[in-house]
Amino acid sequence: MTLNRREFIFKTATATAASTAVAAAGGLALWPNRVFGQASTGGSATPELLEDAREAPTRLGIDNRIWNWRKDAAPGAMPANYYEASLSEWPSFGGLPGDLSCEVVIIGGGLLGASTALHLAEAGVDVVLIEKDHIGSGASGRNGGQMTPGLARWEAGTMLDNLSLADARRLWRFASVEAMDVIDGLRARHHFECDRKRGHITAAVHAGHMGALVENADARLRLGDSGVKIIGRHELKDQYVKSDIYFGAAIDSTGGQVHPLALLRGMVHGFVKLGGRVYDGTQALAIQEAPGSTLVTTEKGAITARKAVVLAVHSSTFQFMPGSSTTVPFFTYVAVTPPLPHPVRELLPADMPVYDTQLQIDYYRAVRNNRLLFGGQGTGNSWSPRDVNNYLLDRIKTVFPQLEKPELEYSWSGISDLTLNGATDSRKSAGDIPVYMVHGWSGHGVAQTVRIGRAISDDLTGRNNDFTMLTRFDHAGIPLGRHISPVAIPLIKGALGVMGMINPADMVSF
Structure with missing residues (x-):
């Protein structure tokens, strides 16, 4: 069976918030006066994927809580992560030149902002579109690159449990086939490459987890999706993953993988070609409603939006949202090996990315020039490069002992966020000039982020009410949500770990 963690996480997070409330101070000062909710030339070069990563310093300004590491990099240097290093140089756009007016302002240059802007x-x-750092500085240029169906952590069974059959089918199609199709359509229309590959594997680390994989495949079939095949340990090892630690798997033809920074730059390039204006190094300070318009104030001027504002800033939404946060942030980690001494196809014959079913999941896939990308862990405090590298190397040796002495050439950290009920938090304000906001991806948002960008565009242009469908989920507030993760996340993981030892056949992942 699958363990339902939502009520447990809610109670733990709420209790932790209450215990830390006295120690925290301050408030949200960026919402005065009932604040709610010529084309760019920089970045106009077509993004190009290189045959292999190059040694280079990062040109992306990143959050000071996260880091990039590269083997043999000079002390104190901030090297490019693997994604940035495997793409051609891409010029910055430059900051906002002063006060502007437009129909829609988008705050945040990640996958959500870029998709909305392009559509x-x-x-x-x-x-x-404005970005406080550079395009790809945040989670959109730092994630594992795996594309899985579902709305964040809401999979098919969760949708059936919480929605009518018709609504569940609609939402599942939105977050699965349509999400993948939107990305493929953008690639075709705007002629960019992003190493898009199809297929995905969820590998069971315990025999009891096979039942949960069967239940999920059955739920997907109930929703009209026959894209999952359940296989046993011998077929898995012979044809998909050359490892002895798994008991079987779900083979998903709908999912896939992508170079996320190439996808992001490709969308921004398409947006610029259509006359869109992009300004990086431009941080939004406030969003203020006014009669007939909404004003976005930045350090370099104000932008008047005549139709809408889209808040696509992921882990910084607390700066603009009134009331309690609905998410808890956490840190994530990814690494890439040097080119392996033997063909990576000897490890992953089908060239599909893998998630496993342990509490703290491993995820991995082959990338260019015979390298292995491997990620895992979710922590409340940021781990050091040394600790991350030791952890991921140990996991690689556990999964693929035939590598004998694996090494890492790149590693980096990132920040994601989770909601208590596992679904993304999507909102639209009620004013004449609405503000759209989406966050809470729970580490599973690559494809769905792009799809929701289209849904925002469709809502604004009156094509359909897909975005309204996403706003109907109730999300409990988490007082001091961004402050409690260093305490709450270890507590939650520890408690779930104990529960997993008591009932190892229960499948739950963080």
Whole structure:
């Protein structure tokens, strides 16, 4: 059976918030006065994937809580992570030149912001996109690159348990086939490459987890999705993953993998070609409603939006949202090996990415030039490169002992966030000039982020009410959510770990 963690996480997080409330101070000062909820030339070069990663310093300004590491990098240097190093140089756009006016302002240059901007530009809407650092500095340029169906942690069974059959089928299609199709359509229309590959594996680390994989495949079939095949340990090892630690797997033809920074840059490039305006190094300070418009104030000027504002800043939404946060942030880690001494196909014959079913999941896939990308862990405090590298090397040796002495060439950290009920938190304000906001991806948002960007565009242009469907989920507030993760996440993981030892056949992942 699958362990339902939502009520447990809610109680733990709420109790932790209460215990830390006295120690925290301050408030949200960026919402005064009932604040709610010519084309760019920089970045105009087509993003190009290189045959292999190059040694280079990062050109992306990143959050000071996270880091990049590269073997043999000079002390104190901040090297490019693998994704940035495996792409051609890409010029910055430059900051906002002063006060501007447009139809829609998008705050945040990640996958959500870029997808929304590009789809709106395709519909003929005048859009300005601003990014406080550089395009790809945040989670959109630092994730594992695996594309899985579902709305964050809401899989098919969760949708059936919480929605009518018709609504569950609609939401599942939105978050699965349509999400993948939107990405493929953008690639075809705007002629960019992002190492898009199809297929995904969920590998069971315990025999009891096979039942949960069967239940999920059955739930997907109930929703009209026959894209999952359940296989045993021998077929898995012979044809998919050359490892002895798994008991079987679900083979998903809908999922896949992608170079996330290439996908992001490809969308931004398409947006610029259509006349979109992009300004990086431009941080939004406040969003203020006014009669007939909404004003976005930055350090370099103000932008007046005549139709809407889209808040696509992931882990910084607390700066603009009134009331309690609905997410808890956590740190994630990814690494890439040097080119392996033997063909990576000897490890992953089908060239599909893998998630496993342990509490703290491993995820991995082959990338260019015979390298292995491997990620795992979710922590409340940021781990050091040394600790991360030791952990991931140990996991690689556990999964693939035939590598004998694996090494890492790149590793990096990132920040994601989770909601208590596992679904993304999607909102639209009620004003004449609405503010759209989505966050809470729980580490599973690559494909769905792009799909939701299209849903925002469709809502604004009146094509459909897909975004309204996403706003109907109730999300409990987490007082001091961003402050409690160093305490709450270890407590939650520890308690779930104990429960897993008592009932190892229960499948739950963090």
